[in-house]
Amino acid sequence: MSDTISYPLVKRLAAEAVGTAFLLATVIGSGIMGEALSGGNDGLALLANAIATGCMLVVLILIFGPVSGAHFNPAVTLVFALRKDIAPAPAVTYVAVQIVGGVVGVLIAHAMFDLTLIQSSARLRTGGGQWLAEAVATFGLLASILGCVRWRPDAVAYAVGLYITAGYWFTASTSFANPAVTIARTLTDTFAGISTAHAPAFIAAQLVGAAAAFQFFRWLFAPPAGSRGQI
Numbered sequence: 001m002s003d004t005i006s007y008p009l010v011k012r013l014a015a016e017a018v019g020t021a022f023l024l025a026t027v028i029g030s031g032i033m034g035e036a037l038s039g040g041n042d043g044l045a046l047l048a049n050a051i052a053t054g055c056m057l058v059v060l061i062l063i064f065g066p067v068s069g070a071h072f073n074p075a076v077t078l079v080f081a082l083r084k085d086i087a088p089a090p091a092v093t094y095v096a097v098q099i100v101g102g103v104v105g106v107l108i109a110h111a112m113f114d115l116t117l118i119q120s121s122a123r124l125r126t127g128g129g130q131w132l133a134e135a136v137a138t139f140g141l142l143a144s145i146l147g148c149v150r151w152r153p154d155a156v157a158y159a160v161g162l163y164i165t166a167g168y169w170f171t172a173s174t175s176f177a178n179p180a181v182t183i184a185r186t187l188t189d190t191f192a193g194i195s196t197a198h199a200p201a202f203i204a205a206q207l208v209g210a211a212a213a214f215q216f217f218r219w220l221f222a223p224p225a226g227s228r229g230q231i
Contacts, residue, residue, distance in 0.1 A: 007067050015068035016094050017101035019060045023072050024105025024184045026056040031191035032113050054165030061157035073178040075210035082214050102184030121186050121193030131205040133173035138209030141177045146217045179203045
């Protein structure tokens, strides 16, 4: 997931945009399909949503990881910028294309299901429990990434996919854990939506969780005195 590959920035940005678009098309599309086929059983719809999203994350990271690092998430980009694995200017452009790609993914999902392209979500997701859940979800996502980058780089894709699949179920918020995803999900009034008014608190909690993960794992993985290394 780090940004050390020598691909030109334009190709890295294209990878981030397309990858984030596919991620959101999966989140929204599988939510629509799951709700339509579950016969009113929200648990079954959530299971379909979780499995599809986790599987797609594995695929996207395997495809785009060697090009851009496969961040698809401003919180991930922020942490890698803090680690100095990506410079500030490219990091800002990563975030921009992630947001744009996420919005495009929502539009594609709506178009595939013949829905109004741009919607205003009325899905209420707020309260201290949900905000805590987003901080925990994002901390855990970064833990999965940073731990695998340190010990098992070949396993990042699988760890992230598995973690997000679990996160749908063990967090009260269903584990958005991604500011770009949160912004994009305000534009859908389907199963996966979130009210625009409730998105800022989710994003703030996600950034807190990401910053906490950066600090914790920088301390945890710090090399012994006299040696060199980085988390």
